Ligand SMILES: Nc1ncnc2c1ncn2[C@@H]1O[C@H](COP(=O)(O)OP(=O)(O)OP(=O)(O)O)[C@@H](O)[C@H]1O
């Protein structure tokens with residue numbers, strides 16, 4: 267299985283390398299937030315009580331990484347739809363390669379691209395915006411980013427293969443992602459001090475809230491925190507379920 | 522090599538159900554070259570996708586390449602090659618990359634697959650195109666790449682879904698040659714679908730005719746043609762003697778289905794080649810001069826007509842618009 271995973275991974279990485287322009291466009295969104303939104307957040311955070319601890323960049327940078335995952339890995343399935351239309355998926359499914367490998371090779375490519383972009387964001391935050399984060403925290407944050415990409419990309423591939431429609435797929439994603447984004451406190455942290463009780467309660471149900479909290483915790487160097495533990499467990503459970511579900515989708519239909 | 526019993530597939534989408542394949546029995550022996558002939562929407566691709574483990578049958582069972590379809594799909598996949606009707610090349614990869622990946626997914630080593638690329642490129646007229654992106658290939662070149670992908674691991678059994686669509690006559694002839702060679706030199710069993718009567722006729726040992734999800738006939742091209750009663754003959758005579766000529770033709774031993782259009786008389790007769798001289802003499806003695814004549818052996822189109830009451834072309838034209 268690992269051999270096949272490696273083969274698929276290599277293929278998708280080749281394709282990614284040949285389409286660097288798309289990755290450039292993917293990273294535009296977080297960069298725009300850093301340049302056009304970050305400066306606004308600085309005074310707001312300084313003067314408003316109720317924000318999580320840390321300055322604007324320790325609050326914003328980890329959140330932007332999660333947002334990048336939400337918006338780039340979730341759309342990974344779109345590329346699979348192109349492969350599905352051109353018959354590449356069937357051509358691979360007719361070989362003895364393990365179905366799990368067909369999924370994992372793609373998912374890992376996505377995770378590597380995610381890490382690459384996350385590193386870019388962090389370096390930029392460190393260099394341009396004097397973000398102050400411990401090295402251990404940054405490394406842990408990359409681990410979180412990688413796991414998040416695995417979870418989201420698996421879900422995305424599974425969803426794409428079930429929906430099989432280039433029109434419905436992005437529409438469904440948009441419908442799901444916007445509430446998930448707002449309810450996870452990425453743009454505006456949802457804390458007891460800032461949000462009404464009901465909104466806070468709802469945000470706690472959103473698993474991504476816990477992932478964002480965990481990522482903020484590691485950026486502050488807060489490794490003993492509850493938030494890190496909860497977030498890691500939530501993320502691991504999501505990743506395992508997503509990979510299992512995605513692999514099942516690749517297996518489906520088959521005799 | 523293939524043994525299927527009662528294989529069936531029903532699709533349900535948006536409250537509509539389509540019985541694409543309605544319980545077919547298929548037996549293909551080792552080293553046989555079998556053709557699957559039928560109009561659009563007959564269920565050829567659906568049957569192939571079931572036999573290649575890509576689609577789960579709703580009923581029936583099959584053993585393919587010595588492995589049970591449902592119990593051991595991986596075993597089936599190891600033993601077969603498949604070329605899909607729509608192909609399966611990624612536009613952003615080169616010819617060599619695509620063949621190499623496919624060979625590697627079948628478990629071949631890098632040196633083995635590299636050697637194979639050279640061999641296939643030579644065989645399928647892809648030499649010199651190894652470094653080109655699939656997106657830049659012409660339709661026919663891409664089709665040959667599809668075929669190469671299905672053959673890379675030298676399978677003992679190959680399924681080809683309309684392998685020659687989009688090929689020019691020269692490439693078609695080359696591919697036929699290659700398919701024949703596969704069988705002759707390596708004993709490969711080939712199961713292919715086609716729309717082309719001449720292809721089925723000249724390439725296949727045996728033909729299965731499928732219509733509307735059911736196999737309506739099977740046999741060698743010649744034995745199928747024998748089911749059509751006789752050769753089709755037509756003669757052209759002067760306008761004034763059409764009636765008399767038709768009557769004379771009808772008196773030939775075994776002649777039937779006599780019809781006239783303008784100055785042409787058509788009829789069917791068991792042996793056109795021996796009947797014609799006889800007819801010529803009979804017409805002569807009545808003072809009727811024949812100006813043209815034609816005899817042709819029954820085609821598979823005639824077979825289809827006899828079996829289903831429609832010609833292949835009719836069947837395709839009447840195909841409902843919502844059939845993809
Ligand atoms: N995935 C699907 N969902 C619903 N209906 C389908 C599906 N695949 C095939 N069908 C239907 O099943 C029937 C048989 O289709 P199939 O593709 O097997 O025909 P075919 O003999 O290969 O035709 P062609 O010569 O056009 O390739 C058609 O009516 C088709 O619309």
Ligand SMILES: [Mg+2]
Nearest residue numbers: 565566567606
């Ligand atoms: Mg077909």
